[in-house]
Amino acid sequence: MAFRESILASFKHFLPIALGTAIFAFGVHYFVIPNELMEGGVTGVSLLLHYALGLPPSITTLVLNVPLFYLGWRSFGSKAMVYTIFGSLSVSFFLWVMEVMIGKGWLVPFITKQDYLLAALYAGFTIGLGLGIVFRFGGTTGGSDILAQLGNKWKGWSVGQMILLIDLIVIGTSLLYIPKEKILYSLVSVFIGSKMIDYITEGAHSAKAFTIITNEPEKISRMISEELDRGVTLFPAKGAFSQQAKEVVYCVVYRQQMSRLKELIRKTDPAAFIIIGEVHEVLGEGFKVH
Template identity: 55%
Template sequence: MKFEKLKPILKTTAPIMLGTAVYAFALLYFIIPNQLMEGGVTGITILLNYGFGIPVFLTTLLLNLPLFLLGWKMLGSSQIVYTGVGIGSLSFFLWLFERLISHGWIAPFQTEHDFILASLYAGVTLGLGLGIVFRFGGTTGGVDIVARILSRKFGWSMGQIILVTDVIIIGSSLLYIPKEKILYTLVAVFIASRVIDFIQEGAYAAKAFMIISDHGEEIADLITRDMERGVTLIPSIGAYSKMSKYTAYCVVSRQEIRRLNQLVRSVDPRAFVIISDVHDVHGEGFREE
């Protein structure tokens, strides 16, 4: 009975912890050995490590703790609880991997020439870790908390706040590392952002068709019969003609795009068709939960 109550919590906290483990591994296996950088509070902890040799796990915990308490007070426990999970597990895994590396149980990926390879792998693993954390409602703390508070208080864009702080922090790293490493860092940051989007939006992508035609019902019947795909008919009125009609909305896999186009054109060659990308499709005919 107790396990049943804990199951929903574990289904969220376990992936967040997995994501922070991957993120911590990326920092200590790819980023720090090659003197690359990161943004946010993590970037500050890396700078302190480069400049003074302070362990990353310690500064991560010490810098995030007051921000977490401030976020708890300003944003409330419901919005910040999984951030606490992210901060705690990130600090733990940073400590764990630092111990494993210092004892020689893990040999970090360190190169003197092929930094593009290091930045590529760093970007993929950083993005994978953060993508998992974000997908399940967690964060790794730091600037995310500050951005939420400032966004709520002043209406500023969270993306702009995070971007400005990242530019300042990464720019400050010029005091300790060569500018070439900053350029490699930007490669890693860009790739990480793409991977985060990929995980957030879902690995399964499909195409949504919006078909505006005077023969909407006939097209919908044909799609349902020949392709066995569900279609939604949306009542609509042409702004110019003032004529009532049905707009057909249908989602299909990429392999079915050509077939659906052919069916539409066979009924109404003048149909107005809008095709857009959709991600993470759930339901009958697609991914079932």
């Protein structure tokens, strides 16, 4: 029974990762390669080899990732690398599928000679969407992700800074083969892709966290529960100047409920002190299931 549940849990990750890599491969072959745009990391190196030598990205991506698989396996263990290896193999597979479909004329890429901005925007959207799905379900596409994690483990370097540095080196090197105008369009694509990844991984339903310091905590808590159907937490506190004991009201609401909550607070206690913070994702009862 436990083994069966483990298999089902794995499929809940493998299937979305496969979907994400398919979208990623589509974006690379439909928007990026036909317009000679660039990407960062191992994908970018594969694109450089494709532009310079005509090598298929499906093969070069796999070949470049193999030694990184070994290093990652040795450093992080098999369990941590399972989804990364699956994601990387899936990327190579779907890149090959797209190459076959384009070669047989089943898929006609988007090619433009005037509006490269449109190609860059859609490239960033599709690649970011695909990678966002992969990352959200615990996978990666290997390459610079593994190098960044190794740098973090061995040297304590920031993962984000390592990925950015690798991407800048790869895209900078591409100036040897690609006009600088297309490099600038590629940077637009990378930026849009990063925002799309954040949107997918952090959740589409952004919320607001309210911290309310008030003399009417019970009334405000009851109104939040009854009017907005949101949970409330009360924290004991004490004013530093007055030395009076207070209760701080804390709750999280959807963005569209923010105006209504401020109105309720004003009606109940016009002197209440309100702190509103950004919340990118909420897991739990009343929001999204874990």
